Amino acid sequence: MFDTRDLYELWKEQSVINRLLDFIGFTEIYLSPVTILLLVIFFINLFVVILNRMPVIFRRAYLAGEMPAFSAALIKSGKDVKVITAKKNVNDLADDLRSFFKKKKWFFREAKADNTYIAVKNRYSPIGFLFFHLSFFLCLIGGIMITYTRFSGNLPLTEGQKFEGDMAQFRSLSSEPKILKRLPALSLYLEKVQPVYDNGVPTELLASLSLTFNDQTKKEVIRINEPVKRGSMSIIAERIGVSPLFVIRGPSGRQIDAAYVSLNVLGGEEDSFQFETDKRFTFVVRFYPDFIRDKGAASTKSIEMKNPAMLLTAGKDSKIIYQGIIKLGEYADLGVYSIGFQDVRYWVEFLIIREYGRIPLIGGFIMAAIGLIMRLVFFQKRFRLAIEHERDNTLLYIDGKSEFFQHSFKEEVDIIARGLEDFMNYKMSIRGDNG
Amino acid sequence: MVEDILTWLCIYSYTIASILLLSGFIFNKEKPLKLASHIIVPAFAAHSIIFIIRWARTGYFPANSEFENAITGGWFAIGLTVYLIFRNRGLTGVALFTVPATLLFLGYGVMKAPDPLPLAASLKSSWLVIHVLFAQLAFGSYAIASGMGLLYVLKDRKVQQGIESRFYERIPRLEIIEENMFRFVVYGFIAEAIMIVAGAIWAKDLWGNYWGWDPVEVWSLISWLLYGLSIHLKVTLGWKGRKLAWIMIFLLSTVIITYWGIDIVVENTRHIFGVTSLDS
Numbered sequence: 036m037f038d039t040r041d042l043y044e045l046w047k048e049q050s051v052i053n054r055l056l057d058f059i060g061f062t063e064i065y066l067s068p069v070t071i072l073l074l075v076i077f078f079i080n081l082f083v084v085i086l087n088r089m090p091v092i093f094r095r096a097y098l099a100g101e102m103p104a105f106s107a108a109l110i111k112s113g114k115d116v117k118v119i120t121a122k123k124n125v126n127d128l129a130d131d132l133r134s135f136f137k138k139k140k141w142f143f144r145e146a147k148a149d150n151t152y153i154a155v156k157n158r159y160s161p162i163g164f165l166f167f168h169l170s171f172f173l174c175l176i177g178g179i180m181i182t183y184t185r186f187s188g189n190l191p192l193t194e195g196q197k198f199e200g201d202m203a204q205f206r207s208l209s210s211e212p213k214i215l216k217r218l219p220a221l222s223l224y225l226e227k228v229q230p231v232y233d234n235g236v237p238t239e240l241l242a243s244l245s246l247t248f249n250d251q252t253k254k255e256v257i258r259i260n261e262p263v264k265r266g267s268m269s270i271i272a273e274r275i276g277v278s279p280l281f282v283i284r285g286p287s288g289r290q291i292d293a294a295y296v297s298l299n300v301l302g303g304e305e306d307s308f309q310f311e312t313d314k315r316f317t318f319v320v321r322f323y324p325d326f327i328r329d330k331g332a333a334s335t336k337s338i339e340m341k342n343p344a345m346l347l348t349a350g351k352d353s354k355i356i357y358q359g360i361i362k363l364g365e366y367a368d369l370g371v372y373s374i375g376f377q378d379v380r381y382w383v384e385f386l387i388i389r390e391y392g393r394i395p396l397i398g399g400f401i402m403a404a405i406g407l408i409m410r411l412v413f414f415q416k417r418f419r420l421a422i423e424h425e426r427d428n429t430l431l432y433i434d435g436k437s438e439f440f441q442h443s444f445k446e447e448v449d450i451i452a453r454g455l456e457d458f459m460n461y462k463m464s465i466r467g468d469n470g
Numbered sequence: 471m472v473e474d475i476l477t478w479l480c481i482y483s484y485t486i487a488s489i490l491l492l493s494g495f496i497f498n499k500e501k502p503l504k505l506a507s508h509i510i511v512p513a514f515a516a517h518s519i520i521f522i523i524r525w526a527r528t529g530y531f532p533a534n535s536e537f538e539n540a541i542t543g544g545w546f547a548i549g550l551t552v553y554l555i556f557r558n559r560g561l562t563g564v565a566l567f568t569v570p571a572t573l574l575f576l577g578y579g580v581m582k583a584p585d586p587l588p589l590a591a592s593l594k595s596s597w598l599v600i601h602v603l604f605a606q607l608a609f610g611s612y613a614i615a616s617g618m619g620l621l622y623v624l625k626d627r628k629v630q631q632g633i634e635s636r637f638y639e640r641i642p643r644l645e646i647i648e649e650n651m652f653r654f655v656v657y658g659f660i661a662e663a664i665m666i667v668a669g670a671i672w673a674k675d676l677w678g679n680y681w682g683w684d685p686v687e688v689w690s691l692i693s694w695l696l697y698g699l700s701i702h703l704k705v706t707l708g709w710k711g712r713k714l715a716w717i718m719i720f721l722l723s724t725v726i727i728t729y730w731g732i733d734i735v736v737e738n739t740r741h742i743f744g745v746t747s748l749d750s
Contacts, residue, residue, distance in 0.1 A: 187678060233588035240591055259591035260676050271678050386678045396680065400667040407663055411656045411701075439705075440653060442645045 066182065078175060085168050095161040095415070097142065104147035107421035110432040115445060117433040117452040121459055125150055125422050128429050128459070132420060135458045139451075146419070154418040160438070163409025170403035177396025183213045184267075185390040192225040192244075193278040193295050194380040206384065218389055219268060222247040228381035230275055232339050242272045242383045257385075267393075271386040276301050277322060279345065280378035283310060286371050297382045298322065300345075301338065318374070321346040326362065333360055343379050414438040416447070431455075473523050476516045477580065483513035484573040491566045495624065498637040507555050507562045510569060514548045521545050528586045530594075533602040535587055536733070537579030542602065543729065544572035546610025550654070554614065560642045561650070563624075567617030575730065597672035604665035605729065611658030612697070612725050618651035619718035626712050648711070651718055652704060659697045662725075666690055677740065685732045686741040693724035 037043040047053050053062070060067035093099035110116055121128050132152060136143040142158040145151070188205040190198060198204055199222045224245040231239035242257045248265040255263045262271040278295040285291045291312060298306040300322035307319045323335040326344035333346055342362075349357040349369050361367050366375040414437065421432045433452055437444035487506040494502035521541055524532045532538035547568040554561045621641060628638045641647070669687070670680040681687060700717050703709040709717075732739055 181680075231591075236588040237591050238588050238594070260595040260672075262675055262678075269675075269678070271675070273678070388678050397671070400670070404660075404664055404667060407660050411660060439656075440649045442643075442649050443653075 074175070078172070081168060081171060085165065088164065092161045092164055096159050097144070097155065102144055102146045103153060103419070105151055105419055105421070106148050107151065107423045107432055110419055110421045110434050113434045115434065115448070117435075117448065119431040119433070119452065119456050119459070121429045121431060121463075122427070123429055123459070123463060125424055125429055128422055128431060131459050131462050132431075132455075134462075135455055141418075148421075150422040152420040152422075154420065156416040157409075157413040158415065160409055160413050160415040163406045163411075163413075165406070166402050167406030167410060170399045170406060173395045173399030173402060175399075177392040177394070177399060180392025180395065181390045184215050184392065185210045185388070186212050186218055187386060187388045187390075189273065189384050190223075190387050191274075191276075191297055191382050191384040192223060193297055193382040194225055194228055196225055196295075196382075198223040205387075212389070215391070219249060219266065220247075221265075221268065221387070223270075223385070225383065228275065228383050230381070232337065235337055237338070240272055240275060240383075242385075246270075267391050268387070268389045271388070272383050273386045274299075274384040276382050276384070277324075277340075277343075278380045278382045279320070279322075279343075279376055280380070281310075281318075282375040282377050283312065284366070284373045284375065291372075293377075295378075295380060303335075313372075315351050316369070316372075317350045319348040319350070326360070340379065343376075345376060347374070347376075349374065411439075416444060418448075418451070473520055473527075474584075476520045476523075477576070477584065479516050480513050480520065481573065481576055481580070483509050483516070484569050484576070487513065487565065488570040488573055491563070491569060494637075495563065495566060498635055500637055500640060503562050506565060506569075507559070510548065510555065510565055511552055514545075514552045517541070517545055517548055524586065528589065530589045531599045531602060533598060534589055534593060535579070535584075536582040536730070537576075537584045538586075539602075539606075539729065540572070540575035540579035543606045543609045544576055546606045547572050547613040550610045550614045551617070554650075558642060560640050561618075561621070561647075563621045563641060564614055564617035567620050568613045571613055578730070592676060595672055595676070597668055597675075601665055601668040601672055604661045604668060608658045608661035608665055609725055609729060611654045611661060612722050615651050615654035615658060615718045616722040618647050618654065619715040622647045622651065622715035623712060623719070626715070644711075648714070651715065652701075655697060655700065655718060659694070659701060662690070662694050662697065666694060682740060684740045685736045686728060686739050689724065689728040689732060693721070693728050696721055696724055 037046065056062050059069060061069065090099065121131075123131075129150070129152070132154070133143055136154040139156075142153075142155040144153055146153050186208075187210040188202075188208040190205050192198060192204075200220060202208075225242065226245060227241075227243045229239075229241040229243075230237055231241070240259050244255055244257065246253055246255045246263060246265075248268070257263050257270060257272045259272060262269045264270075276297060276299050278297045280293065280295050282290055283292040292310050294310070296308045298308070298320055300306045300320055301324070303321075305319055305321050307317055309317055321333075323333060323342075323344045323346070324338050325336040325341040327334055327336045327342075333344075336342075344360055344362040347357065347359065347361050347367055348355060349367065351369075357367050357369050359367060361376045363376055363379065366373045416435065416437045418433055418435050423430045423432065433448070433455075435444060435448035435451070437447075487509045490502040490506035490509070494500065494506065521532060524538060524541060528534070532542050551565045551568045554564055622644060625638050625641050625647065626644060628635055629644065669690075673682065673687075674680050700714070700721060703717070704714060733741070
């Protein structure tokens with residue numbers, strides 16, 4: 036949208052919308068008063084809902100309250116009630132029920148009325164509701180801790196360059212902690228950078244460095260997706276670029292200045308720089324890692340550093356004084372001065388992060404997943420059973436209810452009723468019980 | 471070579487199956503649906519072979535290009551369809567949604583980049599498998615739920631009109647369709663939750679933060695919240711019937727926007743496949 040950062044800054048200063056957004060704190064969205072108000076309302080609401088639901092949840096998980104009260108007459112009046120006739124007494128039938136459901140690992144208890152029972156599969160499923168909704172609070176704690184303690188900054192280092200805590204070396208600080216501002220002592224020495232390409236696709240980046248953290252020095256290799264972690268700190272390799280060594284020679288041919296200049300040119304972009312010794316000169320660089328001439332035009336065969344060269348455009352007082360290709364080891368004549376391209380190294384921009392809050396956040400994630408699975412996969416299924424003695428027979432009435440998928444559950448009720456019947460017949464045969 | 475032949479075999483099979491399914495529903499004839507199921511099952515076998523060949527050939531889980539995403543996403547959608555066909559022939563109609571959807575994504579993938587690409591450094595992570603596997607499982611489940619929604623709406627219309635049709639009698643009762651629709655929404659919802667969590671943990675190691683408000687991240691959250699809302703509408707507020715079926719049909723669009731739409735429209739998303747610079 037904006038060609039340069041200056042234009043953006045100018046717009047930012049003059050824009051009424053931006054001033055308004057600044058005023059209501061929307062330019063820092065996480066800590067904006069509106070966001071905080073919305074979060075507070077959301078979490079108060081969630082808290083009230085949880086408090087309100089808690090007694091119901093414990094009752095439904097049979098952890099609190101009395102056992103349900105129902106009678107054989109109530110079950111009998113149901114639409115899909117199953118009836119099993121057994122030639123045994125009430126107590127034997129109750130024992131059979133207990134053994135059958137115990138074998139199936141269902142929760143089995145006597146209900147409030149005489150000769151009534153409940154059998155429950157996935158008894159603790161309602162607790163999943165608590166897990167899922169409480170996980171939001173864990174995530175909130177983690178999120179607040181991260182927001183208030185996070186330090187993150189982009190630190191570019193060229194091969195052979197050191198960082199020993201000088202904050203001026205950071206290209207930008209994207210986040211500064213509001214509390215716990217003191218950062219642990221960290222030193223880095225970037226030894227070698229090795230990008231790996233496969234058919235022009237960057238498939239690996241190896242940044243070998245010597246890392247000193249809390250007075251302990253260790254060699255480390257940082258890869259993409261594999262940051263180095265030290266306590267609450269992590270170092271991520273984010274971007275890669277090239278730092279050509281430019282040497283300036285005076286009229287006598289004597290070297291008067293030299294520096295590795297970190298340029299953002301690997302993706303084919305143009306970048307520019309100036310030398311401190313003479314700011315009248317501006318240099319614009321387009322870089323070719325594997326230089327070739329394609330129908331006379333400068334181009335690169337690949338992005339591998341096989342034959343580095345650059346198109347250098349030198350300007351003095353806004354006039355172009357030189358434009359041409361210079362290869363590694365060559366010089367460009369600028370009149371009084373000459374500039375040489377003498378070496379090239381890689382630079383890597385590291386993202387240095389320090390933050391707390393990972394444990395509650397990940398804990399929240401895990402708790403949410405467990406809660407969802409408990410609630411929606413292992414949902415509760417319940418049987419109400421009532422035994423009634425009628426003339427010579429003992430009748431067992433069964434009605435089943437599932438929290439979800441009631442229609443599919445009917446098939447399961449049929450299967451379990453059949454299984455129960457078989458089990459009772461089997462028990463009867465081994466007892467030699469014939470009524 | 472084998473992969474190319476099988477890919478085109480799949481495309482042609484899914485095209486013919488789509489035409490048959492559409493004809494079956496337009497003319498209320500059962501035979502085309504039966505024929506379609508006879509085509510879908512072997513086509514799914516070919517689809518599975520492409521999936522395995524691609525994985526073996528590249529050495530990574532197929533998720534590195536639009537083509538590979540179509541193969542993986544389509545595999546789950548068609549796999550679940552085949553499962554339903556075997557479980558209950560009456561639910562073959564679900565394919566009316568999943569087969570043409572898979573066909574479109576496969577066609578788009580073939581147009582973009584069917585050849586395998588080296589796996590970019592940013593995708594070299596064990597989280598890729600977990601993240602993409604659950605993402606595609608969610609897509610497959612939601613696609614089936616939408617298919618059920620469509621089936622529900624079509625059958626419900628006939629029931630409301632009081633038209634007796636042998637074709638629609640073979641389709642399971644409305645309550646059964648609705649229950650299956652909800653079942654797949656639940657599976658999709660859980661899979662999408664795991665996908666988002668896995669993606670957040672991966673993003674921390676790759677980009678330095680769990681959440682970056684990237685368009686893909688925002689849309690996956692929107693999609694997850696909307697599906698969550700639909701579950702609440704059913705479970706808490708007792709919504710059911712045609713209203714819920716229409717919601718499930720339209721909600722799939724949020725997943726399609728997340729997985730495929732953003733990459734087409736937005737240039738500066740972090741979720742770009744086939745990366746060519748380490749900068750990303």
